[in-house]
Amino acid sequence: MIRKVLCDFGERPTDRRRALDQILKTLALAAGGLALGGQALAAEDFLAGIPRNQVLIAENPEGTVTDPSNFNLWVPKPNGTSTGLQQLCTDTLWYIDPDQGLNNQVWDNSLAADKPQYNKDFSEMTVKLRPGLMWSDGVELTADDLVYTVQTLMADPGGFNDGARMAANVDSVSATDKYTVVFKLKKPNSRFHAAFTVRWSATWIMPKHVFEKQAKPSKYDFNPPVCIGSYTLKSFDPNGTWFIWQKRDDWQKTPLAHFGEPGPKYVAYIDPGPPDKRVILQQNHQLDIVHDTTPEGAFALIKSSPTSHGWFAGFPYAHPDPTLPMVVLNNQLEKFKNPDVRWALALLIDIKAVDMASYRGAATISAIDVPPTGTYPHYYFDPMEQWLKDFTIDTGKRTIHPYDPNMGQEIADMLRPSMGDAIPKDPKAIAAAFGHGWWKQDPQAAAELLEKAGLKKVGGKWMLPDGAPFTITISTEGDNRPVMTRAGSLIAQQWTQAGIDSKIDALPTAMWANMFNGQNEASMAWTVETWGGHPDLTFFLDSWHSQFLSEPGKFQPPRNWQRWKDPELDKIIEQIRSIDFDDPKGIELGMDFIRLAVKNMPNIPLMSYNVFTVMDSTYWTGYPSAEKDPYTDPVPNWANTKYMMVKLRPTGATSP
């Protein structure tokens, strides 16, 4: 038969009609086969054995987990933490929400019964645990678990992520009763509790009864994980592309229970692949929460799918995370040592163009060294607005007011013709969505500042005081972070147009390492990260003290990668260290820091890290949103995602 088929090809068609006949018959056969095959193939559900309307499917931004059978997230480079492990299984003493928090409470005593209690000089911290909380294997959480966790971490600083931190800070830790633990610190530290306070992640509590049986806890794979959270591991892909968690029958004995019963019976974290696939999967209602996608992908998804929505109901849709992307300048390089030069570079930037190039207009801009997110507009941006308007710079030839308070409004007006009603009109809403003001682009003032700093313009190009050309290389993460790469490209263009030869160096995997090692000139990165819901700035600021500053070209530990040193900065930090975490004086000191940073411009803040998290309401309702209920960050890799579980409820849909 095969021979006949083969040799039928040899028949020469006697006319065009027979040739056409042959082609049409073949195409019809192929189409019919595809149609039949398609019907057979379409039978598979997205998930096996679980009704779609009982499972919340979220994106795991870590992608495919290399060794999915290892759940030990205490080690230096854990295999997968955003698989649902830190969101649903583990827990720790306290959480600070990056937004308003459930019941408008930013602070949550999760495993702890109360806030941390310090002695007068902050050399001792006492923690009381909540009684009655159970591990998923039926054992009660007690003070022994906390003591064991700290002692185990301290004993192996290289084997555990927080081992060195515990070893550096803790002199001794002991349980004074079943639910009380006392820490004696090696030196006063009013923020030691931050180690056990979640802002995305924190030091998780280990189940002592499980780990103490292991010869080497740092080598233990913790599989299956014993959870203190409201969910346990149901199943996972041995290839690392999905993890499914199931609500515990005894959820009432978990820390989340004081807010209510979690809604989803199952939660799946999957690797959906590149941004385009995430959009397709949500349009097919196979992905409830897209962790992040490109601005264009988010706009297309929200426009085309009536059930898809972002954090903001309208433009810019994205959730502004409490992280501040910026141009990080290496202040230890000679060419960046003078604040007038750094200010000149800032004044050459057209932030509206950078916004359009990077986020397509969906950025929330910030002129100051805190992100315009969570409660910070209330604590910092609104109070600082008048000071910023009054702030002046001496260019050497005149005094200017560089701040434009209407920049956010201007961006909104720029977008309104194309986006229509998606752009808010209310000034408060505009400020929340697009930011307050930014520095006016002023090439003339920038030139004056450069001349004041001793630079000269020769043949249209700026020369440094030593006669060498003033050039800048801006490092970016390339395709790994396209939004920041686009921003960096445009900034390089703007500087070049002004006579400072600038170029981009795309380093998808090496940019951060270069920054750590002081091998960068300028980087599109961030050195500011905050709690979001709480005004205390020490989350990033404490590490900027000059005691931690390394020599030029040497490894710089997080986070002072601009390598900025200022005695006034040290004073501010030392004052913050001496007061309680909740002391309102902390906000005043925070504003002192902001003013100092504005005057010195050690880095050039641009905008908040807007995450295009898109949520599908086909199967679930109750997601957090900016306007209706900003109870937590919708970005599903945050440990705070657990708070979403108590608000999410099924819509009752059985199919899309």
Added chain:
Amino acid sequence: MAGYALYVLRRFGQFLLVVFVGINIAFFVTHATPIDPITSAIAAATRFSQADPQAVQMTRVALRELYGLQGSLWEQYVAFWMRVARADFGPALSAFPTPVSTLIWRALPWTFGLLSVATLIAWGLGNLLGGLAGYYRRNVMLKVFGVVASGLQPIPNYVMAFVVLVLFGYVWPILPITGSAQINLAQGWTFAYFHSVFQHALLPVLSLVLVGTGAWFIGMRALVSNIVTEDYVTYAELGGVDHRRILLSYVMRNALMPQVTGLALSLGLIFNGAVITEVVFGYPGLGNLLIRAVYAGDYSLVIGIASMSIIAVAFAALVIDLILPLLDPRVRVA
């Protein structure tokens, strides 16, 4: 026979030399990269979390010891070859302490399955239709197929992958677009699992076959077009030998020799993985593993995958070189 034995020894020596040089290059290139796995680990741990600068310095020192990265480059090189001699590439730095070999063996079956099936289908289809097209030069359908195959062949893999993804995952959503099998389906020797694996493999295989068939088609058509002008073919035709017999026994059989060589080399290249296809479709193969290892600065894993690929390709070439003289008497070994 003695000549052949000598040839085998010589050729095997070449194989060992190629493998040795290749693995050395992999070692030095990966160690020359500016990506420091320790800094990568610390960056990953501290990018969104609070970090105690003093503690981070302590962690750096401790990690270097834990990962076995202390010592000079020469000391690391010697330690590396001592492990390789035991077929041990050490622990993966991005999935410490899981051994590199464990991760490779986990990913290998997926890559092997995907690429061997795609390669064999593309090879079979391309050579069959190319052979027919070269012999029946007036057939309209074969001409149309030739145009289509030649048109698809230069399309980059990643473009074709996205086209089929959009077509069958979005426009006409009949096929799964991510993963190797249905979510929550237990792995096992069951019909349901194999059916699911089959469905999930369709799109990646289709994207590879569409692009890969063209090259074989064009090559085979050219070979057959040459062979049909040979004297022995003309003689057979004049002698009244059946056309079917001429096609299969005189023409295609001879044209297949270089194509078989090409197939063996292509099968050897399977161990490189299909990086883009696997990433686009979320297929858990070697390509996916390699890209993650590169991004993480995990040079243990990169070296492990590269070494396996070097050995596989060199071995495939060795096998071809050893078998060919036995099959084709025209090939001389001395």
